[in-house]
Amino acid sequence: MVYRNPSMQDETVRKGPWVEEEDERLAMFVNIMGERRWDSIAKASGLKRSGKSCRLRWMNYLRPDLKHGQMTIEEEHMILQLHERWGNKWSKIARRLPGRTDNEIKNYWRTHLRKRAQEQEQEKVQREIEIAMSIKPEKTMLRQDSDLSSQSTTSYECSNGSGGDGCLTVSENVFSSSDYPFTMSPYETRLSDWISGSSSNNQTDTFKDEQGCSVEDSWFRYPAGDADGIWENCSATLWNW
DNA sequence: AATGTTGACAACCGCTATGTT
DNA sequence: AAACATAGCGGTTGTCAACAT
Numbered sequence: 001m002v003y004r005n006p007s008m009q010d011e012t013v014r015k016g017p018w019v020e021e022e023d024e025r026l027a028m029f030v031n032i033m034g035e036r037r038w039d040s041i042a043k044a045s046g047l048k049r050s051g052k053s054c055r056l057r058w059m060n061y062l063r064p065d066l067k068h069g070q071m072t073i074e075e076e077h078m079i080l081q082l083h084e085r086w087g088n089k090w091s092k093i094a095r096r097l098p099g100r101t102d103n104e105i106k107n108y109w110r111t112h113l114r115k116r117a118q119e120q121e122q123e124k125v126q127r128e129i130e131i132a133m134s135i136k137p138e139k140t141m142l143r144q145d146s147d148l149s150s151q152s153t154t155s156y157e158c159s160n161g162s163g164g165d166g167c168l169t170v171s172e173n174v175f176s177s178s179d180y181p182f183t184m185s186p187y188e189t190r191l192s193d194w195i196s197g198s199s200s201n202n203q204t205d206t207f208k209d210e211q212g213c214s215v216e217d218s219w220f221r222y223p224a225g226d227a228d229g230i231w232e233n234c235s236a237t238l239w240n241w
Numbered sequence: 242a243a244t245g246t247t248g249a250c251a252a253c254c255g256c257t258a259t260g261t262t
Numbered sequence: 263a264a265a266c267a268t269a270g271c272g273g274t275t276g277t278c279a280a281c282a283t
Contacts, residue, residue, distance in 0.1 A: 111249055
């Protein structure tokens with residue numbers, strides 16, 4: 001597959017899959033010139049590829065620190081959880097998964113996890129609604145309840161402020177209630193965020209709790225007795241973040 | 242056996258952010 | 263401060279193999 005650049009008389013730019021010879025040549029020149037100035041690398045190597053294409057090939061396939069095998073269960077969980085929190089911030093997610101690229105994670109999400117996540121999300125929201133309704137059935141009106149603020153709980157309005165039928169009030173203390181034997185998971189956080197209209201982007205990486213885990217990390221702790229048990233402790237011990 | 246469909250992955254494209262001159 | 267170059271990101275498309283009809 002060859003694309004003829006109209007601005008150049010006889011120069012052509014190759015596109016499509018890379019062949020082994022190109023890979024070897026690119027790797028050699030990256031080792032000599034470093035991982036930068038990709039246009040220069042493309043020119044110097046004599047590869048009929050754009051600098052951008054060279055960079056992509058190196059970053060997504062040739063880099064020596066990349067893993068090439070199947071995703072592990074832990075990695076899969078990690079992707080699900082981080083996507084739950086950050087959405088399609090693939091490069092951000094990839095930084096938490098050493099040896100995996102944003103492209104790889106993006107593809108993996110699309111082909112393996114998207115459907116599962118949607119199902120989980122649906123189940124979770126349904127469960128949260130049921131729990132909220134059963135614990136505080138009298139608070140199904142949606143409005144900012146000033147008399148509740150003195151009880152260190154917060155209720156929420158519909159984003160359109162109408163408070164009409166079908167709106168739902170969820171108090172924060174619903175999820176910290178002893179009736180609800182789970183610590184805050186990203187799903188709960190998401191529902192609260194969604195209702196309040198606040199964004200989880202406000203979170204930072206810097207806060208530490210009493211165990212030395214960041215606040216973000218602590219969101220990954222799942223209920224004791226969780227089948228995998230991998231979220232029980234600060235995830236840093238597993239993934240060195 | 243031929244054709245169509247689907248899943249998996251690599252690569253490209255357009256755009257934005259950041260760095261350099 | 264402005265212009266340009268480079269790097270990075272996320273969405274999309276292309277290709278190929280496996281499977282179903």
